[in-house]
Amino acid sequence: MSSPTARPATAAGPVAGAGAGREAGARPASGRRFGSRPPGGRSAAPRARRHLPSTPWLFAAPGLVIVCAFVLYPFVSTLVDSFTDRRALVAGHWVGLANFTEMLHDDAFWIGLRNSALYMVVVVPALVVLPLLLALLVHKKIPGIGFFRSAFYTPVVASIVVVGLIWVWMLDDRGLINSVLEAVGIGKVGFLSDQWLLLLSAMFVTVWKGLGYYMIIYLSALANVPRELHEAASVDGAGAFRRFLTVTVPAVRSTMVLVGALSSVAAFKVFSEVYVMAGPKGGPAGEDTTLVMLVERTGTGLTGRVGYASAISVVVFVITLGLMLLVLRADRKEDA
């Protein structure tokens, strides 16, 4: 409501102007007159009362209360705590940047940062490319394709704890996979005892479980790719691979950016898969601990260091925010 002409002389505020202004013959900024109204002042007065300045705030109030209580307050509280030495049962004192400087010398923090970053580097490309290929496979309208779509989506709705435990049983020294490897002469592989294999196994489970979710996003994007483009490319002699690169990929590029952003944030904040597969200690000697696991381990329990855990949380937040901004910026550059 940027036009001052829409502001009524007597009405209670600019929001009311939407109605009162129209009564006075004013036009909205777009210049298009809204629906006709019966003439006369009788109907205008109650209408103006219904559009008090506080009306939008009243509508927004339930949402605002929820956001303030469950998003804003915990966020600000975490931010404040990160500058204190607060513990689970002891009120904290202001310690300035002490928690952040301690982090620089904390091996556990660097291990967590390394693992979270590695997780992102490996998982994100897989989750950007593989679901697209899967979506292309199930995009075709052939009999029975619904079954495959459902099958690929099933891991998404399964509990991560259940999924993790199933993979733990399969990857165990005496599990299905090692039995097969032993039978074919390769011998046992320490999927759950080697620090790197354990992390890779957790990454595999994340990718396996996430494929269906991102596949659905790609399917909706593929549905919007004009068929004529493919037909024109075919007429011009482009093969399937070339059509994929020159038609499909550019058409779903913004979806790929979205998937990249979503999966990178999720991968950097990974917790459940590693916790279930590597155990609460975070793998052998805690070498598979991720940053979020470190927050959980440091800040919980009766002796939890809430202040220090909050400081790690703030670092995780800053990094994930940075990742999102980077992805958005890269997308804008491409658009330009």
Added chain:
Amino acid sequence: MRFSSRVPQRAAFAAAAVAVLLPLSACGGSGGSGGSSASGSGKIDGSITFQTWNLKTGYKSYFNNLIADFEKKYPGTHVKWVDQPADNYADKLSADASGGTLPDVVNVSPDLGAPLAKAGLALDLDSDPAAAKYKKEYLPGAWQSSQVPGLKGTYAFPWYLNTGPMFYNKALFKKAGLDPNKPPLTYEQLFSDALTMAKKSGGKVATLANVPTIEDFGRYGVKIMNSKGDGFTFNEPKGVKLLSEYVKLYKAHALDPQALTATPDSAGQKFLTQAVAMNPGSALDLGHFKTQAPSLYKNIGITPQITSTGKVNMYVMGLMVNANTKQKATSIAFAHYVTDAKNQLTFAKKAAIFPSTAGTLDDPYFTKEDGTDTARVRVAAAKSLKTAVNYTPVVFSDQMKTELGNEVAKALQGKESPQAALDAAVKSCDQLLKQS
């Protein structure tokens, strides 16, 4: 789109004020003041809340009857019973303590009770005459189990004790050429037998599925803490020797390769599937073996805990009275009622636990065998409890356990020498102790 110039400014100011002030109020909300000063000798009436730790599933009727009997004995009282799941109990206590909603009577182990006592949230039983008069009813060791280094007093009524035997697989012992009727009793015998088992099975059968914990250090005879209780000492030569022996076991596959990430559950699963030859347990496990692994059950051997000190490890559970309870007399009376000799004996007969009251372990239930394996385990465990020790210091927090576990794992993997690993663990634990 702007709504108005005045309202948003006010709203923004209010929101900013709320955002800044609420966290500040939260900062000041925790921490105990030392509890109320009223004596617990008042009238026993009113409502209290009693919290247990994962006991409702198996013992609902026992506790309902217990509470009904208490309410009948003390008319005008009402006990609300809440039970918390096994997982994340410490987090639940932490949230309740921070929020000022800690129940009046709380089931705690010594390591959970210690931080609450330090925060002034646990009633000192020794300094309250109404509670202190019951001291003589309990085993001295059990009463002392809730004393915290650096604090005067006792912070929980001793409740049930637990200890368990080592189970071993006789068939695997026999296959390795070991005498199935002579299982190891000391750590030296254990190391020797484990290396033999690994050698004879070509590294396919490990003897143990767990890395050494603080209890193992205690049972090996390592001094865990200094006499003042303000520093850890498990990096002494005996501790290094223990860890060095475990390094040999790990290299020889006498310790399961997945031991570094094992949990009690996963280790139990390894024993069930006969991938490892020995595992600690309790009388309850016999039933599991019988139903879940009948072939293992046929070959099960039962032997006392491995110890080189002659004293086995025991776990202690207690009932803490909230220092800030508004019904102190009723809370003390109820905590004592639940833990008195009669009720502990009744509970022990329903669950595989042992009473902490003086003389109760002399009951025939704990001294006479009836020919069953369960009774044999019970009688042997009750006998060992008379000299048992809780080797885990009350100040040894979960974070400290993680630090020790991580350093032990580094030594087992050969990334650090046992001495360096234990030095690092002691340094981290000392630092955590200072911060607690």
